[in-house]
Amino acid sequence: MYDKDVVRLLQRFSTHSMAVVFGAMLRSGIRLRHSLRIEGAPYSFLVPAKDDSRRLFPAGTPAKTFAEERTGSLFPSLSGLRELSLQTFHYYNYQTHDFCLSDYAPLSWLEELVPLLPGLRVLSISGAEYAQEPSIFGQLVTTTFHHLLKLEIGDTRFRVEDIIRILHNHSTTLEEFSIENSRPVTTHNYVELLHGIIGLEALVSVELVRGSSRSIQRRFNHNWTLDGIGDTRIHIQELTPSDFQATLGRKLQEIENSSSRR
Numbered sequence: 015m016y017d018k019d020v021v022r023l024l025q026r027f028s029t030h031s032m033a034v035v036f037g038a039m040l041r042s043g044i045r046l047r048h049s050l051r052i053e054g055a056p057y058s059f060l061v062p063a064k065d066d067s068r069r070l071f072p073a074g075t076p077a078k079t080f081a082e083e084r085t086g087s088l089f090p091s092l093s094g095l096r097e098l099s100l101q102t103f104h105y106y107n108y109q110t111h112d113f114c115l116s117d118y119a120p121l122s123w124l125e126e127l128v129p130l131l132p133g134l135r136v137l138s139i140s141g142a143e144y145a146q147e148p149s150i151f152g153q154l155v156t157t158t159f160h161h162l163l164k165l166e167i168g169d170t171r172f173r174v175e176d177i178i179r180i181l182h183n184h185s186t187t188l189e190e191f192s193i194e195n196s197r198p199v200t201t202h203n204y205v206e207l208l209h210g211i212i213g214l215e216a217l218v219s220v221e222l223v224r225g226s227s228r229s230i231q232r233r234f235n236h237n238w239t240l241d242g243i244g245d246t247r248i249h250i251q252e253l254t255p256s257d258f259q260a261t262l263g264r265k266l267q268e269i270e271n272s273s274s275r276r
Contacts, residue, residue, distance in 0.1 A: 017244075023085030026074060028056035028103050033080035039091040040084060049097035049136075057102060057146075064150055082260055088132045097136040100124070104149075121150045125157065134159045141196075148199050151176040158183050168194040174202035178210035185214045192221040196225035203242025216256045219251040 032052065039046075040147055060070055062077040065084070080209060102120060120141065137159065139149045147170045155176050162184045166179070172193075181188060193213070198204070204222055223238055224246050239246055250265060252258040 024103055025056050025058065026060060026071070028054050028077070029058070030075045033061050033075045036084075036088060038082075040087055044091055045094055046091055047094045047096075047122070049099070050095055050252045051099040051101075051133075053101045054103040055100045055121065057120045057122070060153050063202050063215075064127075064133060086130070088127075091132045092127070093132055095131055095134060097138075097265040098131065098134055099136075099138040099140075102142050109192040116199040117151055120144070120147045122153070124150070125153045128157045128159070130157065133161055135161055136166070137162060138162040138168075139170070140168040143169055143171055143173070143197065147159045148173050148176065148206045151180060155179040155183070160187070164188070164190040166194075167193050167196055168192075170196045171199045172196060173200050174198050174207050174210070176198070176261065177207060181211055181214060181217075187216055187217065188214065189216050190219040192216065192219075192223070194221075198241055204248070205242040205266070205269060208248070208262065208269075211261065212259065214255070216255055218253065218255055219264075220248070220258075221251075222248040235244040244272070 026208065028064075032055065035079050039043075042072070059082070061065045061075050061080050061082055063072060063082045064067065065077050067081060078088050121139070139150060141150065150170065151167075165184070165188060177193075180197075181191060198207075208220075211220065222240055222243075240248065248265065249262050250258060252261055
């Protein structure tokens, strides 16, 4: 079996698992009140478009389990959620160092869930550092969670400019922000990301980390420093936004002084 065949099977399995859960929510009328964690979240949610549609492929999810047109009907089940954690499925292939999932737009279905989560306080997204993953955050630059307090990003790739726009979209509510073991994909780096959070009016905590124990077994390169900073960790936490901004200014000055001495 070829590598892409294996990935397609994993995609279909991940999709079907999530479709079964979503379908069960609709049938039971359950209302989630606190958190939902989806491990092995599919890149693309490959279900039939309508209730009377055929399966997308012979072994695919049937429409009676869950159809795309019923996504909006999940609002009663999901509207009470306070925390959402998504971890994409990981496909390890040591022969092909950076296996490319070119057929998929990662978490392209997440944008459809945004209107169903009006009370979300915490959003956590963990990827697998595949090349297409910056599009996850590209789709979020035009969305807003009106009560978001905390954003966590891990094990992925991103465009710095997208992350800055997301943070500014939530500038009046966002208090905590972290990125763990992730890489900018453009010429922008973590120094520019830190400059981008200057002036955020609610932020009191930021943590940027490369090289935690969670990533030791990954197949990616072992340059465990933050791009543009030359260190493995930046952590700033204060009690008030004004104190945070003052400490951020001092940290940026330290980074610039250190860079000029190299």
